[in-house]
Amino acid sequence: MAKVVIYARVSTATQDYDRQLVELREYARKMEYDVVAEFTEKVSGAKKVEERAQMMELLSFVESNKVDKVLIYECSRLSRRAVDFLTIIEHLTAMKVSVYILQNGLETLLPNGQPNPIAQLVMGILAQFNSMERSLIRSRMESGYNHYRQQGGQVGRKVGYRKSEEQMKADYAKEIQLLKKGLSLRNVSAITNTSVNTLRKLKLFL
Numbered sequence: 001m002a003k004v005v006i007y008a009r010v011s012t013a014t015q016d017y018d019r020q021l022v023e024l025r026e027y028a029r030k031m032e033y034d035v036v037a038e039f040t041e042k043v044s045g046a047k048k049v050e051e052r053a054q055m056m057e058l059l060s061f062v063e064s065n066k067v068d069k070v071l072i073y074e075c076s077r078l079s080r081r082a083v084d085f086l087t088i089i090e091h092l093t094a095m096k097v098s099v100y101i102l103q104n105g106l107e108t109l110l111p112n113g114q115p116n117p118i119a120q121l122v123m124g125i126l127a128q129f130n131s132m133e134r135s136l137i138r139s140r141m142e143s144g145y146n147h148y149r150q151q152g153g154q155v156g157r158k159v160g161y162r163k164s165e166e167q168m169k170a171d172y173a174k175e176i177q178l179l180k181k182g183l184s185l186r187n188v189s190a191i192t193n194t195s196v197n198t199l200r201k202l203k204l205f206l
Contacts (some may be wrong), residue, residue, distance in 0.1 A: 002068040004033040008040045009077045020073040045080035074103035
């Protein structure tokens with residue numbers, strides 16, 4: 001029985017990855033795979049791999065455990081940075097670990113363990129499209145902000161606005177979890193890209 005790992009990601013704290021997990025678990029059940037671990041995180045796919053705690057844990061887990069496949073819902077869940085996406089694929093391929101993308105039905109390794117040239121070609125194209133899409137979204141947002149400012153609007157928090165303790169705990173659940181583990185403010189900031197000043201405020205809630 002093939003041993004597999006499931007990875008699911010969403011970009012913001014207000015989104016959830018339940019649908020990804022349900023469909024990936026169902027696929028694993030149908031294929032009679034043994035799911036040995038699941039990794040989930042709420043972090044932008046535009047962040048570098050080393051800034052994504054769960055992705056780093058996944059790679060570490062795969063290196064120290066017998067794993068045949070990594071199941072993901074679609075390409076951009078792995079990364080929206082083309083260079084990082086291809087680097088992760090290359091790293092897993094070198095360890096003879098196949099990546100299966102459910103939405104596209106693509107798998108990086110053939111049954112004989114050799115790289116799948118068609119899948120690698122298609123994934124390379126998809127990675128470039130995901131990267132372009134991220135750039136277009138960012139460009140549109142900047143254009144919208146500029147137009148709004150030109151019309152006299154103000155971007156950012158309202159004067160005097162302050163999040164409640166409950167809202168802070170909900171928005172920064174991952175940061176609070178890492179702080180509880182005893183990680184330094186600097187290390188948590190490097191992992192989550194959250195400012196040290198914000199982390200100091202969060203420590204008051206521990």
